[in-house]
Every structure is written in C-alpha cells, then in structure tokens.
Amino acid sequence: MSHLTGKTLALLATDGFEQSELLEPRRLLEAHGARVDVVSPDGKQKIRGWKDKDWGDEVQVDVPLSKADPVAYDALVLPGGVINPDTLRGDSKAIAFIRDMAGAGKPVAAICHGPWLLAESGLAKGRRLTSWPSVKTDxxxxxxxxxxxxxxxxxxxxxxxxxxDIPAFSAAIAQSLAG
Structure with a gap:
C-alpha cells in the first residue's frame, strides 16, 4: 500500500473541522505512503475538531498557511464540518491557496460542507459536484x-x-494521484 510514496498533500483546515473528515482521509492516504500536512491559516500550533455535536480532539498544525507553497503539494483536501469551511471561505489567503492548487491542475478534494470553498473560490461553476445535502442550493x-x-x-x-463516503473519497484522491 505504498503507491503514493513521494506524494505530499495539503489538508487545509481550521477550528471546527469535522473530525472524521480530517483524521480518516489523512490516515488512509498516509497508509498509501503519502505525506499529509495539516495547513491552517490561524497561526496556531493546534486546531480543534468537531465531533458528535461538540468539540472534539486537537490536531497538530504542520504548516501555517502563510508558509504553505502550492508548488510543494500534489493535492489539496478540504474537510467539512459547518464551522471550518464557513470560517475558511472568509479568508482570502485560504481562497487564493485553493485557487492556486486548482489552477495548477492539482487534485482538489472537498467533502461534506467543504464544497462551500469551491463555490467561494469560483471552482464550482460548470462542474459536477456533490456535498452535504444542505449545501446543494449554494x-x-x-x-x-x-x-x-x-x-x-x-x-x-x-x-x-x-x-x-470517506473510504470512496480517499480512494478517489489516491487514484487521482497514482494514475
């Protein structure tokens, strides 16, 4: 399970990310050999997840957004939760990072409420997308x-x-990087 060895992914998140949507894709992609950096605009050393209608675990931030170079990453993952993407879509540096990754033709993967960031960054127009049902209208x-x-x-x-959907989501990310 090391077909992603040498690949590096950015996982862009802030406080309020859906815990399973950050931790499980990271675990699955690392199991395939990829390096996954948690990137956060907050300048904090740790960000806190959201789990079962309350605050969850803290996760170490690997790279502050101000130091994250899109050239260094092979793909971008955007976890959901309501708080996380709603906060990030108001951050112009986060939106620029997402646009830069997509503009370079690199995979940009978003789950649950994460596709709000695709709408905010202008990447939704003309695309076939899915999301949490309440994001459909947006x-x-x-x-x-x-x-x-x-x-x-x-x-x-x-x-x-x-x-x-995380197993299928992670498999699609791995497939896009492997082939």
Missing part, C-alpha cells in the same frame, strides 16, 4: 451541477457527501 447557485453520489470526480475536482 453549489447550484454558484453554477455547479449537483449530484447525489458517494463521490463525484470532475477533472481535478473530487467531492463527497458525508463521513460515510
């Missing part, structure tokens, strides 16, 4: 073609709906 208003599917891949954009 994505269609941003010009996306929303689908209710476990995982949707449209070029370099990968989206999934919810934590139950």
């Amino acid at each position: 994505l269609t208003n941003a010009g996306a073609h929303w689908q209710d599917a476990e995982v949707v891949v449209d070029g370099n954009i990968i989206t999934s709906r919810k934590p139950d």
